[in-house]
Amino acid sequence: MNFFSINFLLFFLVVIVILKNTKKLNQRNIVLLISSYIFYGVWDIRFLVLLFFISMTVYVSGLNIKNKAFLYTGVLIPLVSLGLFKYFNFFSQSFSNLFGISDFVTLNVVLPLGISFYVFLAISYILDVHHNKIPCERNFVNVLLYISFFPTIVSGPITKARVLLPQIQVFNPIKINAIYIGVQFFMLGCIKKFVLADNMGVLVDEVYSAPLAFDSLTVWLAVISYSIQLYLDFSGYSDMAIGCAKCLGFNLTENFNMPYLAKNISEFWKRWHISLSSWLQEYLYFSLGGSHCSKIKTYRNLLVTMLICGLWHGAAWNFILWGGIHGIILLVHKCYQESIGPRINMPSVVKVLLTFLAVTICWIFFRASDLTNITQILYRMFIFDMNHINHMYIWSVIGIIWMISISIYVVYKLDWNGMRPVYDITSGKGFFVFCLELYFILGLFYTGNNPFVYAAF
Amino acid sequence: MISGRKLFFYFSVFVLATLVANGICYFYYSPAIQIANHEKFTDLKNITSNHNPHGNEGYGNITIDQNGFNNQSKFSIEDSRIVCIGSSQTEAQHVGSNENFVSLINQEYPEAKAYNVGISASTFASTFFRITPLKEKFPNAHVFIFEINNMPSLEDLKRMEKILSENNVPEKDISWKNGNFILKAMGTIPLCRLLWKQYDHQRKNADSKPVKKECFDGESYEYYLRHVLSLGKKKAGNTDIVIFYLARTKLDKNGEIEISEDDGQNAIFKKACKDIGINYLDMAEPFTESYRREHVLPYGFLNSRIGTGHLNIYGHRIIADSLEKILEDGAYIR
Numbered sequence: 006m007n008f009f010s011i012n013f014l015l016f017f018l019v020v021i022v023i024l025k026n027t028k029k030l031n032q033r034n035i036v037l038l039i040s041s042y043i044f045y046g047v048w049d050i051r052f053l054v055l056l057f058f059i060s061m062t063v064y065v066s067g068l069n070i071k072n073k074a075f076l077y078t079g080v081l082i083p084l085v086s087l088g089l090f091k092y093f094n095f096f097s098q099s100f101s102n103l104f105g106i107s108d109f110v111t112l113n114v115v116l117p118l119g120i121s122f123y124v125f126l127a128i129s130y131i132l133d134v135h136h137n138k139i140p141c142e143r144n145f146v147n148v149l150l151y152i153s154f155f156p157t158i159v160s161g162p163i164t165k166a167r168v169l170l171p172q173i174q175v176f177n178p179i180k181i182n183a184i185y186i187g188v189q190f191f192m193l194g195c196i197k198k199f200v201l202a203d204n205m206g207v208l209v210d211e212v213y214s215a216p217l218a219f220d221s222l223t224v225w226l227a228v229i230s231y232s233i234q235l236y237l238d239f240s241g242y243s244d245m246a247i248g249c250a251k252c253l254g255f256n257l258t259e260n261f262n263m264p265y266l267a268k269n270i271s272e273f274w275k276r277w278h279i280s281l282s283s284w285l286q287e288y289l290y291f292s293l294g295g296s297h298c299s300k301i302k303t304y305r306n307l308l309v310t311m312l313i314c315g316l317w318h319g320a321a322w323n324f325i326l327w328g329g330i331h332g333i334i335l336l337v338h339k340c341y342q343e344s345i346g347p348r349i350n351m352p353s354v355v356k357v358l359l360t361f362l363a364v365t366i367c368w369i370f371f372r373a374s375d376l377t378n379i380t381q382i383l384y385r386m387f388i389f390d391m392n393h394i395n396h397m398y399i400w401s402v403i404g405i406i407w408m409i410s411i412s413i414y415v416v417y418k419l420d421w422n423g424m425r426p427v428y429d430i431t432s433g434k435g436f437f438v439f440c441l442e443l444y445f446i447l448g449l450f451y452t453g454n455n456p457f458v459y460a461a462f
Numbered sequence: 463m464i465s466g467r468k469l470f471f472y473f474s475v476f477v478l479a480t481l482v483a484n485g486i487c488y489f490y491y492s493p494a495i496q497i498a499n500h501e502k503f504t505d506l507k508n509i510t511s512n513h514n515p516h517g518n519e520g521y522g523n524i525t526i527d528q529n530g531f532n533n534q535s536k537f538s539i540e541d542s543r544i545v546c547i548g549s550s551q552t553e554a555q556h557v558g559s560n561e562n563f564v565s566l567i568n569q570e571y572p573e574a575k576a577y578n579v580g581i582s583a584s585t586f587a588s589t590f591f592r593i594t595p596l597k598e599k600f601p602n603a604h605v606f607i608f609e610i611n612n613m614p615s616l617e618d619l620k621r622m623e624k625i626l627s628e629n630n631v632p633e634k635d636i637s638w639k640n641g642n643f644i645l646k647a648m649g650t651i652p653l654c655r656l657l658w659k660q661y662d663h664q665r666k667n668a669d670s671k672p673v674k675k676e677c678f679d680g681e682s683y684e685y686y687l688r689h690v691l692s693l694g695k696k697k698a699g700n701t702d703i704v705i706f707y708l709a710r711t712k713l714d715k716n717g718e719i720e721i722s723e724d725d726g727q728n729a730i731f732k733k734a735c736k737d738i739g740i741n742y743l744d745m746a747e748p749f750t751e752s753y754r755r756e757h758v759l760p761y762g763f764l765n766s767r768i769g770t771g772h773l774n775i776y777g778h779r780i781i782a783d784s785l786e787k788i789l790e791d792g793a794y795i796r
Binding site: 394395396454 | 471472480487653660667713714715717764765
């Protein structure tokens with residue numbers, strides 16, 4: 006069920022009305038669980054089997070967490086499922102290509118939607134229980150709901166067990182003020198995703214499908230557009246998810262904190278896809294030893310974490326390459342900070358621009374279809390050639406202006422929450438703005454087919 | 463519970479916001495409104511207006527003349543010597559009134575007296591059988607120029623042949639005119655029209671399934687096409703016919719321009735037109751040529767997908783140049 010559809014609107018209204026009339030915690034959680042399974046099952050009912058199986062595994066493992074076998078089972082079964090569904094064919098094909106085997110084994114399976122997200126939720130639960138950050142959950146419904154909670158199941162935010170489970174364990178009645186705020190978050194997400202990101206995606210798709218047809222300026226515009234499109238697409242989705250959860254009485258982890266205002270690559274990863282980077286930091290990087298070991302080992306840990314981060318995004322070499330390049334840039338930045346960094350006084354604007362440039366160039370590896378495509382784009386960007394199609398696409402310009410305006414606003418207000426202006430919807434002025442916002446979305450949303458970028462992961 | 467007074471307050475604010483949104487829409491998207499053409503020489507015509515902005519694909523703000531078409535010509539409609547009939551591509555709501563190919567021909571050759579009767583949503587299959595009413599409306603026309611945007615199907619040709627043989631040209635009705643107030647709003651109020659268009663596009667995209675290609679019967683197609691063209695030519699009498707085909711372009715991954723393939727209708731048209739004595743202009747070559755020379759694509763705008771959709775100013779320029787050549791050769795213009 007797509008967030009931006011009449012089906013979802015009706016579904017959500019029904020859920021809200023039912024929840025408004027529930028008085029007990031158990032009732033509320035059962036309603037939410039059934040809603041979540043309906044929401045997810047509408048895509049493909051078969052996906053529910055795997056979701057239930059993983060939830061049940063972590064529930065049983067959680068109950069017996071003292072036993073090492075259960076701990077390993079609770080971590081490995083979700084990981085093996087992810088590996089089978091998402092990575093098996095990729096590694097099988099890569100291995101066969103490497104050794105020239107023509108007759109390689111592939112699995113004929115459909116990749117379950119959002120599997121990378123809910124597998125990480127499941128592991129987060131097991132490890133939080135193992136590390137005594139939360140007590141094990143004895144109520145099966147609560148564990149099922151934590152993993153399948155419908156606002157987050159498709160594309161996150163990957164809310165850690167110790168953040169979401171306590172909210173599931175407490176009865177919060179539906180509050181009208183929370184709905185007013187949630188609806189505004191949702192609408193802001195719609196503007197970001199369906200009006201700006203999707204319309205910007207038109208130029209990006211054109212240029213990435215035939216980079217040599219366009220002149221250097223247009224390719225630069227498309228490459229920058231992709232940076233902004235990806236941010237608006239994913240942060241738009243996160244706003245919608247956070248908005249939906251708010252209406253239901255839940256507070257989810259924030260996923261973005263103006264990432265393109267980061268002054269270095271390390272800061273970028275603290276601002277971009279926060280729920281994933283903090284998950285990787287806590288459950289992978291620290292488990293490997295983090296930075297509390299020798300320099301070489303710290304660098305290794307960083308590189309391994311970033312390679313896995315790349316692989317998490319997709320079963321393809323370009324994602325691994327993208328993760329690897331980010332890892333190398335992080336290493337270079339760490340070395341720089343430990344050597345000459347403190348002695349060089351660079352204006353903040355230059356730092357922000359350099360970081361944005363580095364991240365933007367890295368996104369080429371993320372978006373391109375193959376190595377030839379990457380080479381063509383880089384060639385056209387850096388071998389300046391204006392003797393091709395020039396297409397100064399207006400939506401890209403609008404997106405860039407939006408991004409710059411928001412950044413300036415945030416810098417001067419020193420409040421990144423300014424990105425989500427909340428007004429009093431019950432006042433005449435607030436309701437007027439709300440109606441105009443609604444018309445703006447309905448009148449300008451992109452009508453082509455452009456799914457959430459991160460839903461593919 | 464919300465009191466009745468509060469409800470009235472919110473309703474008033476909603477109406478005010480709707481009026482403001484409609485006001486904005488009036489300058490962004492308020493294309494010409496179509497009505498029935500009782501003279502039947504086109505599918506429909508437009509309501510006369512000099513404010514018809516079309517902002518979601520390019521930005522044109524055309525003037526609809528007193529006859530209901532996109533023209534800025536000063537001559538009387540009956541004095542037209544060249545009549546251009548076609549779809550939204552010919553009507554050209556997406557570019558300025560003086561930037562479409564008919565205007566460009568008139569600017570280059572004022573004595574040509576070219577008149578544009580292009581209408582959105584018309585097709586070759588819905589216009590070619592209207593030659594008799596066209597002759598009545600344009601008695602002094604030397605040439606009728608028909609646009610083909612989508613190739614007619616075999617079924618279309620059979621229907622066209624029947625109409626031409628029976629000389630029974632149907633009048634097309636416009637759905638909003640006779641509908642209820644919701645339909646009327648959808649057809650006339652800018653905000654409603656924009657929202658309806660968005661909904662309709664979204665619905666069509668969601669419903670679009672890969673079309674199962676039916677086996678193309680070239681022989682029957684050629685047979686009916688020759689019949690239709692011969693009948694049309696006969697009914698046109700001393701007025702010549704020019705048909706131009708708007709080939710669809712696309713870019714391959716190496717940046718080269720490609721012409722979208724059809725089932726072979728284009729080749730059949732070319733041959734049939736040549737045999738019957740109708741000028742046939744395939745725009746594939748001029749489009750390809752101008753891309754290779756100037757790196758411009760005939761379709762698409764700065765706010766839409768490049769290479770698809772409606773003709774942009776370059777596309778109109780290329781068509782005007784190509785048609786001018788044919789018109790010069792045929793001594794319709796000097």
